[in-house]
Amino acid sequence: MSFKKLLPQATLLLSLMPLTAAAAGALRVGGFVVAPIVLGNAGAPLHGALRDYLEQEVVARGVALEWTPATSLPRAIENLKSGAIDILLVTSERYDHLPEVAMFNWSYLRTQPHLAARSDAPLQAVQSLQQLAGMEIGWVGGTTVPAPLQSVPIQWKFLSVPDWQSMNMRKLKAGRIQAVFFENSYSPRYFAASEHVDIKLLKLPMAERHFTMAYSAKADAAAIARFNKVAGSAFANEQFKAYLDQYMRK
Structure with missing residues (x-):
């Protein structure tokens, strides 16, 4: 299911309730380690540069996120398909061929x-x-x-x-x-x-990779629409790359 398919439902829901994270509930975000973008282990919630940036630019604007522990990549995809997590934080691979998964139409980092x-x-x-x-x-x-x-x-x-x-x-x-x-x-x-x-x-003499996020088709449509709007703006114009470059210098 694509974001476009969710959009009419999301628009209706957004018109019926306040645009607050509390109304839609916190989105559960997860994935595997791609340091220092995403750091963590199986015993503690994810952290790292991406979490810090999202807390600063997205959570601060009213989008609640619940951080889950790190998993392997195969487990992260299964969690996304089952709805155990709502958003997969890091992927350069597209998963929208899976009926249970959809992709955001922006990327937040271009890498070599x-x-x-x-x-x-x-x-x-x-x-x-x-x-x-x-x-x-x-x-x-x-x-x-x-x-x-x-x-x-x-x-x-x-x-x-x-x-x-x-x-x-x-x-x-x-x-x-x-x-x-x-x-x-x-x-x-x-x-x-x-x-x-x-x-x-x-x-390597290869084309750039584009890091983006995927989301579960079972996720709350209004919450996904809100996240898409706020995160898409926060990631525009390579803002996260500038943040990550500074993060690496710490």
């Missing part, structure tokens, strides 16, 4: 894919994706390999756990994999510092 390799790795730069053939590369389990990489015979090492990024960086440090694939440069820089891994970042 990178490989994180140990500083002593022989690979110095990636001019062609075919250079990655045969490499053991870590990434998140439960996702679709980006189209440009699907024809490259990479030995993918997938992890379907909430802390997949930190675990992959530890495996890289121990020499158990040759590189870690990231859709952005923020995560490897963050974990290189926190996990004390001496890395080099290799920019």
Whole structure:
């Protein structure tokens, strides 16, 4: 179900009640770790740069959000489909082919894919994706390999756990994999510092990835409409990118 399909229902509901988060109830937001955008573990609510920004720019404008603990990506999608969460905070993949899931029509961050390799790795730069053939590369389990990489015979090492990024960086440090694939440069820089891994970042010759959010078709239509309006404005003109760049300098 698309947002356009929900819009008439949302408009009717919004006309019958005040535009307050209390009227519609708090939206349950969740997902998996993409540091430092989204941080967390299975035992505590999500935090990180995106939460801080949403609290400042969206919650402060009357949209109530309930923060759930981190999960694996496959579990996050199942939670979205079942309605256990209303909004998936981070995705570059579209899920609107699923009848239980819809996508917002804005993105909040454009990123460039990178490989994180140990500083002593022989690979110095990636001019062609075919250079990655045969490499053991870590990434998140439960996702679709980006189209440009699907024809490259990479030995993918997938992890379907909430802390997949930190675990992959530890495996890289121990020499158990040759590189870690990231859709952005923020995560490897963050974990290189926190996990004390001496890395080099290799920019990949791929198109930018667009980070957006997905929502459950079972979510309250009026609350989703309110969130869409406020968040869409808050994320316009790369405002979150500027915030994230400053966040990384802390």
